[in-house]
Amino acid sequence: QVQLVQSGAEVKKPGASVKVSCKASGYTFTDYYLHWVRQAPGQGLEWMGWINPNSGATSYARKFQGRVTMTRDASITTAYMEVSRLTYDDTAVYFCARDGERAYVYWFFDVWGRGTLVTVSS
Amino acid sequence: QSALTQPPSASASPGQSVTISCTGTSSDIGIYNYVSWYQQHPGKAPKLMIYEVNKRPSGVPDRFSGSKSGSTASLTVSGLQAEDEADYYCISYAGSNIGVFGTGTKVTVL
Numbered sequence: 001q002v003q004l005v006q007s008g009a010e011v012k013k014p015g016a017s018v019k020v021s022c023k024a025s026g027y028t029f030t031d032y033y034l035h036w037v038r039q040a041p042g043q044g045l046e047w048m049g050w051i052n053p054n055s056g057a058t059s060y061a062r063k064f065q066g067r068v069t070m071t072r073d074a075s076i077t078t079a080y081m082e083v084s085r086l087t088y089d090d091t092a093v094y095f096c097a098r099d100g101e102r103a104y105v106y107w108f109f110d111v112w113g114r115g116t117l118v119t120v121s122s
Numbered sequence: 123q124s125a126l127t128q129p130p131s132a133s134a135s136p137g138q139s140v141t142i143s144c145t146g147t148s149s150d151i152g153i154y155n156y157v158s159w160y161q162q163h164p165g166k167a168p169k170l171m172i173y174e175v176n177k178r179p180s181g182v183p184d185r186f187s188g189s190k191s192g193s194t195a196s197l198t199v200s201g202l203q204a205e206d207e208a209d210y211y212c213i214s215y216a217g218s219n220i221g222v223f224g225t226g227t228k229v230t231v232l
Contacts, residue, residue, distance in 0.1 A: 035221075037168075044125070044226040045160070045168065045211050050219075059219035062123065095167060100179075107215040108158035108173035115167055 002026035004034075004096050004113035011119045012086050019082040020116045022096035029077035030054040033099040035109055036070060036081045038092040048094075050105060051079055086120045093117050123216050126151070126224035133230040134202050142227045144195040144212035150222060152193035156215035159188060159197045161208045168211065172197060199229070207231045 007021040022034065036048040049060035051070040058070045064083075072079040083090055094116045097109035127145040134140040144151070144159075151157055157175045160168035170179055172188035175195060185200045195214070199206050212224040 037223075044209075045162075045213075045223045047213065047221040047223055050221075061220060097168075100170070100173060105215075105219070106174070107154075107156035107213065107221055108170060109160070109168070110170050110173075110179065112167040112169075 002098075002111050004098065004111055006094075006096060006113040006116045009117040009119070011121060013122055014087055014120055016086050016120075017082060017084040018086060018090075018118050019080055020094050020096075020118070022079045022081070022113050024053075024077045024079070024098070027098075029072075030074055031102045033105050034070075034072075034079045035097045035099060036068075037095045037097055037109075039095070039115075040089070040092040043092075046092075048081070050099070053079060083118075086118075088120050090118065091120045123150075123220055123222045126212055126214060126222055128210075128212065128224040128227045130225070131228045131230065133232050135232045136202055136204065138202050139198060139200045140202055140229055141196050141198045142210055142212075142229070144197070144214075144224045146193045146195075146214055146216075146222075148193060150193075150214040150216040151190065151195050154215045154217070155190070157188070157190060157195040158213055159186075159195075160211045160213070161206075162211065163208045171210075202231055204231050 098111040100108040100110035159172040162168040176188040
């Protein structure tokens with residue numbers, strides 16, 4: 001079945017970086033864009049950006065430009081999202097989600113990972 | 123890009139209907155039909171309920187429907203059931219390869 005499996009929880013110090021992985025299975029990895037969404041404790045969903053797993057092209061929300069990097073390794077059907085210069089405000093659950101249509105961004109997310117909790121603590 | 127505006131809460135009794143609004147601008151909901159809605163239960167990943175304003179994925183009950191008027195999209199849940207109690211979020215394309223979520227609405231079944 002189609003699924004996205006994310007890496008485990010992380011605890012990082014302020015100023016450090018974290019890299020979360022999202023392994024896709026059950027479909028052709030390069031056919032569907034992947035989005036990253038985060039949710040701080042008790043807060044709403046926040047769209048972070050997308051990556052085209054075929055070309056590697058990316059688009060980031062303005063607030064994350066320069067601090068977030070999305071990459072992929074198509075040979076192992078895995079996407080990555082790295083956040084640098086972490087602050088306490090980056091404590092959140094980070095989700096990867098598949099765009100629902102092949103080859104384009106249609107802005108609906110039909111398959112989600114279970115989320116990765118990143119805690120920033122000194 | 124500011125978050126789309128949703129009411130913090132909404133409630134109704136079982137069997138009744140509840141409608142959640144998602145208000146944007148002429149730069150997002152007002153010009154694009156790329157609006158989708160998600161249901162999220164505590165501690166779970168969001169689930170797609172409506173896409174492209176009013177399309178329902180297979181497996182989603184037809185009690186869930188979506189619409190749009192101007193810069194406001196809406197999600198209506200008819201015949202409310204206990205399991206519909208959850209948080210609901212909208213998201214819209216906002217141009218320039220950017221998306222923006224709504225602030226979220228907690229739906230309570232009375």
